[in-house]
Amino acid sequence: MNRAAGAFTVRAPASSANLGPGFDSLGLSVPLHTTLRVTPQATTEIVPLGEELRDTPADESNYLYRAMELAARRAGQPLPPARIEIETEVPLARGLGSSAAALVAGIVAGNELLGRPLDQETVLDVAAREEGHPDNVAPALFGGIVVATLDKLGTHYVRLDPPAHLGVTVLIPDFELSTSKARAVLPKEYSRADAVHALSHAALLAAALSVGRLDLLRHAMQDYIHQVWRAPLVPGLSDILEHAHRHGALGAALSGAGPTVLCFHDQREPTERLHTYLRDVLHRSGLTGRVLDLPIDTQGTVVTPA
Structure with missing residues (x-):
């Protein structure tokens, strides 16, 4: 050419x-x-x-x-x-x-x-x-x-x-976390139970996103493969994964290797309550950072x- x-x-x-x-x-x-x-x-x-x-x-x-x-x-x-x-x-x-x-x-x-x-x-x-x-x-x-x-x-x-009305809120802490460090904490082997959990939830998440079942995201986004191991590297992550749905999030996950945390939200609903919660987690963890709403x-x- x-x-x-x-x-x-x-x-x-x-x-x-x-x-x-x-x-x-x-x-x-x-x-x-x-x-x-x-x-x-x-x-x-x-x-x-x-x-x-x-x-x-x-x-x-x-x-x-x-x-x-x-x-x-x-x-x-x-x-x-x-x-x-x-x-x-x-x-x-x-x-x-x-x-x-x-x-x-x-x-x-x-x-x-x-x-x-x-x-x-x-x-x-x-x-x-x-x-x-x-x-x-x-x-x-x-x-x-x-x-x-x-x-x-x-x-x-x-x-x-993206499903209609699905938006993203990200919490971006003011510290870096290398992918190599985040991968180093992962185990070399997993149990059959954890493998089945990962496969079933990944399949459910892909299916829910494909048909717009926003109500399933909180359940489908559960993970035992990497987030539980990386949580000590990201202060406040465990709190957000467990409690963000109570403050307006449709589901929450560590973004990539972190330390950013992603929450899905319904764009038809205000996000002030979610923002307040995420900033409070930052403050309680002794960190600074920013919270952004983004479209996909x-x-x-x-x-x-x-």
């Missing part, structure tokens, strides 16, 4: 993975974006912008540029030089898919710069194999709610439009002419 003729912009959304029992396989996107502005030129130039990216490399070791190179390797073509300006609204190491947004934005940008030799399914497969699981990269690419698997045969997914992003990653 012909190389992209001019400058373009790529915007990839943040994401929340797992949603309780859907460990490494279920996620949704929210409208906080990582944005790239790519301008073909004679030499490569990497320009991180903004406070969030002040400590990221301004050279070809930048994670986002390396993601662009993944697209070139899969396509079997050299990556053309360009000026790449990077901005993000996604807080780093908070459980909102900052690395997935950067990875997807970079792969899509590399593919665009090469003239789109890769289709969307291949872009997803490249991203999922680099990340090691598809739960963040799939909603970052496609938007909405995505159930996805990764195996030797490929990356397979089903995208769901349905666009996914978008490419536009600059």
